Amino acid sequence: MARRPSLLLPLLLRVPLLLPLLVSSAAGPGTRLLILHPLYPGSHELVLRSLGERLAAEHGFNVTQVRWLSDRSPPVPANSSVEVLTRTVEGSALTGGLVDEAGRFLVPGAHLWRRATFPAAFVATLGPHCADLLGDRRLLARLRRRRFDVALVDFVCNECGLLLAAALRLPTVGFWGMRFAGPDIVPTQALNLPAVTPTAFSGLPPVMTFVQRLRNAAQVVADRLLATLRGGIPARPLSDELERFMQSSGEHGVVLFSLGMTAFDPDAVPQQFVDAFVSAFSRLRQKVLMRFSAARVAQIPSNVKIVDWLPQVDVLGHPKTRAFVTQCGIGSAMEAVYNGVPMLAVPIFVDQHENALFLQHRGLAIAVDRFNISTSLLETSLQRLLYTPSFRLKTRRAAAMWSRDPSAATERAAYWLQLAAGFGSLEPFHLMDGHLSWAQFWLLDVVAVVAVAMVTALVGLCFCCRRCCRRRAMGTYTKGIGKKANS
Template identity: 35%
Template sequence: MKLNSENAEKSVSIIYKRHKCLRMIQNLRIILFCTVLWLPSIAKGANILILHPIYSGSHDLVLRTIGEALISRGHNITQIRFPQRNSRKTTAADLNTRVNVITLPIIDEDNTCSRYINDDGEFDIHSLGSVIWNKLDAPFKLPTDIYCSTHIHCKMILQDKRLYKALQASKFDLAIVDLIANECGLALARALGLPVVSFWGFGYQGGEVMYTSTWNPASIVPAFMTGMDRNMNFLQRSVNLLFYFTHAVLEYWQASISDIYIKESYPELGSSAQLIHGIDLALVNLNFFVDYPRLSAPNTKYVGPMHLKEAQLLPPKFQNFVDGAEHGVILFSLGFTGFLPHDIPRQTMDGFLEAFSRIKQRVIMKFDPKVLSYIPKNVMVVDWFPQIDLLGHNNTLLFISHCGMNGVSEAIYHRVPILGMPIFADQADNAIKLKDRGIGLVLDRHNIEADDVIYKIDQLINNPKYKTQVDRFADMWRDERFTPIEEATYWIELLHKYGNLDHLRINDGNLNLIQYLCLDVVIFWSALCLFLIYVTFTTCRRYWLRSLAELPLDPDFVNNNKKKQ
């Protein structure tokens, strides 16, 4: 017992020292934050704050791209983010950016979120790799303990008054809020009195979008993570409606947690739902080439993907490999988010490798060669490649992808058909849209057979309809009046100049669903009409019966009845 007690005390001491160290780092960064930001706050142009949730994934890069564009136009940009295990770059120098990057270590003082936050104060979901691969393709399969990160995030940014004072002293003019799972970041921006631009990197439905003015009827818009296209039969629409209800419950759960801390720190701001509905401008990092149209408010702007750019010259290693591909090149990438190569079943990768060994094209795989059983002669395996530059090369014929939105958009923009193998989150939605648009085909990750992979590769490369369609979309994309980043910059600067864009907002925030659909009006007037019809009928009936009763009886009729009796 004594030994156990000593071990426990040592463990508690280690945990305490770790949190104390992380707290000291955070304090130093806040002090540096105050010092660095005071100077730019007096410079010409807007002073803009970017706020991320505790896990931001690729949004971190996209919003820094916006920041770089705004800096080029004379604005000052500060990005507050949190460290991720899969990207340990924490400073502007590390990230090669002119944006003022403040990376705050995540402090889990009660150690209640150790499944997602490691000892270095980083958000780390790699322990869930096998779960992500096998299960996370539906909203009701999400692990419920993930909401511990919402508690920690809200505590960090709403209860830390030093952070608030540092931000207040920096005199920001506007905030860009990465909205997903970031109600507390939105509350912080409003507490600072800033106009808010929200950023959304998926199809504009589900999650926090449910509290905006955008309406996604289950009859015409497939719900997030359904993997269905928009041509739904009765059964599919029934399933779609079930998914909508599931998302509503999950968002209510997320918002309710955030509301605890918002009410405690800034009760005057109202609820998460009110804050989300009151956002001044929503930027959706998509284009309708890769998403379905929906009923959106005028202050919602599709401006993406904002990270798109033209291809540059390849590094020599890739240039030589691609230039020497007589029959073209296929790119293979499953992204960076959520899982590691060793989480993918061996039989899945063996299916791909067998298929690649039997085709005449060269293949560049972004993968870990150590977990592959063998590497065919026509395959190059690397841990990173310049994706946009490779997609833009004339010899690139096909992109095999997990169907993350950024990669899908890059491929379409650079005229490359896609063979999708969706894994989790919005990837199944993206994949089915590619198939529906005629620019891609889809593989089942749980059933990868070499013959099926070869057949679909052959279809996408040799059937001209796919290349024709992707070329058509790429040409239409380039014919748009503004680039995505120019469009985003225009709207951000417009909001900064005028302070609000209320003329673009729908005035529906005070209406419940019954009022929004005018069901109360329909019910009232229908009931009133039925009542009037009933009263009219009853009155006429009584009058008619009374008239009959007052009529004199015919004597012959009475005598005849008596004779019959």
């Protein structure tokens, strides 16, 4: 089987000026796109389905999405232009009890509130996931009959999706929904200097001490050995109920509370965490809109409204929104920055800790440790976030800079997808470093040669100096003996 190329859409994609000259003959309207997710995609399922719907509406794409059913899978809208193929797996095929009898993946939400936040049993699902996906001959035959032009693969924990795209002989464009760092991005040839870029899941700040840089460098070396769409979405009008609530806040505005979608379970959140936030919210002059479970709150303050679901992007884009309490997933963080809303970051798992520390370093957020939450800490942090002008000014400045981007995310996605579908191999844009070992990549061989040359030169210089000093000393000694003989 011939190896087909892959292409990654990073979070901050910039297109070289040369590419428009090539895309004119690439696949155009009617491009058949296959979207492939891991066993549990979380919010990425909604993101890529929304992208698929916009590509269908604006560029004439025919989009099929393959997803796996979980206990948190959202229903597919009846009017969606994306065809969704929903799959299940047998619970006996997986370890750790992460699949129920109906074949649904069970999101381990309670596990995320422990200090060890990544369940080891999840790794054991990768093998059975691939066997089930690639072993279904009817699925493979069905997908081959569609004659797709290109695959859009959600890269996070989705080796199986990449294998399926290879089995279908499709050029692949990757979606990376987290920080662009860590072992998964090593094959993309992206350069992340360990002195300035904390690697994935390290929990390190953007400005590191020597010990932190040492730890980060060790993890980067380990990553190499083991080895985004991004864009603004304009806010839409809110429902009448939400709009009335937002307007009732008056001059003080609204604080939005939402801990995302991926692996979030309101019933798994510790009670002391809930009580601390509700108590802190009750002391604010602002109104608070919480996406949470009202059943978990014994007494809801008069200024707090709790809903099971809300249009997060639209609320962040509302002029009454003053602050955002978030888990700091990459999607939520980018939506807040795009709309100029400062954040109180409460990271829970994976890349959220590095995201929170980076945003805090930039003055766009205040980060708090979820294991050291108290009412007084939250109240102080929220008051500082709401009434310190620098937070609002910096987030608005970042939003204004973002709004200057002349290219829309959908246009950029359509461009790369059509380019990959039309030309397949995009070798002219590959970095020429695939042949290098890690020692060569970091110029350790060059450093070694230079070091040997410098040491050799230094030793030679010392030897010459020693010879000269000895000759001079011998000459002085000879002259002294001659003088004594003459006398």
